Amino acid sequence: MFQNRRTVFLFICSIVFVQALYYIATLQIKKSQPPIIHTSSILISTSLYNKSSDKHLPSVRQTQTRLNASNSTETNYTVGFKSVNISHNLTINNSSLNIPLNLTTTSTATTTTTTIKTTTLSTILIPFLNASLYSSFNFTKPSVDIYNSLPICNFSILNNDTSVYKVIISQTLHSYDIIEQRYGKNLYPGGHYIPQECRTEQRLALIICYRNREQHLKMFLDNIHPFLQKQQLDYTIFIINQNGNDQFNRAALFNVGYLEAMKLYPYDCFIFHDVDLLPEDLRNIYKCGDQPRHMSVAVDKFNYKLLYSTLFGGVTAFSLSDFVGTHGYPTVYWGWGGEDDDMYLRVVKKLKKSITRYPMEIARYKMVRTHDHTSGKANPHRHTILYSKYDYNLDGINATNYTLHNIEFYKLFTLINVTLTEEPFEHIRARLHIKKKK
Secondary structure, eight states: OHHHHHHHHHHHHHHHHHHHHHHHHHHHHHHHSOOOOSSOOOOBOOOOOTTOOGGGOSOEEEEOOSOOBSSOEEEEEEEEEOSOOEEEEEEEEETTEEEEEEEEEOSSOEEEEEEEEEOOBOOOOOOSTTOOEESBOOOOOOOHHHHHTSOBOOOOOOOSOGGGGBOOOOOOOOOHHHHHHHHOTTEETTTEEOOSSSBOSOEEEEEEEESSOHHHHHHHHHHHHHHHHHTTOEEEEEEEEEESSSOOOHHHHHHHHHHHHTTTSOOOEEEEEOTTEEEOBTTSOOOOOSSOEEOOOEEGGGTTOOSOTTOOOSEEEEEHHHHHHHTSOOSOOOSBSSHHHHHHHIIIIISOOOOEEOOTTTSEEEEOOOTTOOOOOBOTTHHHHHTTOOOGGGSSGGGOOOEEEEEEEESSOEEEEEEOOOOOHHHHHHHHTOOOOO
16 A cells, blocks of 8 residues: 555656656746747837936836737846946836836846736737837947047038939838838837948937828838938937827827937937928938928929918928927817917017028928828817917927827837827817907
């Protein structure tokens, strides 16, 4: 009887031992495999530029999306950092997950592995199919000694043969992976490009307001990346995506782009851009000057003519100081119209400057009018607000209220997902002290 019990006990022990060996071997195999990021993302927003400050990054609230999971899973993401001191708190939020993490790297080159447990999430339709997505963010420059030894970038526009500056607009819809193959060789994560052969004098944030226009976005990226790279610019493309069903607020999205971009990199030039406008001439330099510039002067839809002298929509360029001096874009124009004329008045009345424009034969744009896009409903209160002469200090960057869901770093662009809550007009009227007409 005792011998039988011992036999059974030894048999059970052997089974447990074999299972333990199998588990250890499996774990080692998993650890040896590199992380594969598809459409789910663990987003770590850190600035590695040596002039940035942690005061811009007190915390980062990210929402993990586009992940289909039927059970609780544990995922290991290995994130590499270059030599720099960083310590940030990261909170990943969704309806069933709220995990605070503290990520710290030392002053030597290290690799940090973050283990995150996820619970069941609902199935979410995946946009940006075939677009490369990064799990980490790294805006870097060459070492200071090497970078300072490079000549200053100087794209010449003095060729007498102006045909060499003409841009052939591509209207073929390519998938993201094809666009990456064509123009992504020297791109850093997030659609960030730095010329390798020269030193730039400005750092450009190209900010695009966006909602449900993916076909236009593909055409935009396919045309704008080669355009900017030929001009030898240090640039990053930001796509500010408005979630939800509230009316579109173009101007507020531009403010969001400015606020979030400044947390990531020390930009000093901002170009605010509609996704359906494509530049046609390389002499239309995407840089900022001493005055705000209206870039999209001559658009094919309007027979390459300026509709009116104070037009300031489509594509506009501001230096950092000028944008702050205007107090940013207004946030009170929900729906179509009004915000660009308001911004013109801010430049003239608050900034006390006039706008500049390139010559009409240079500042030419093609407007994409395909793929079934229709403009939003016109704002019925736009003229009431515009001509009320309200105090611009009451609205602008400081009044930009938004919920940041996540920031995703694709190969071709940085996607900033936000929700804006529409403000009723009566609230706007009271906040801006707009008097009712008798």
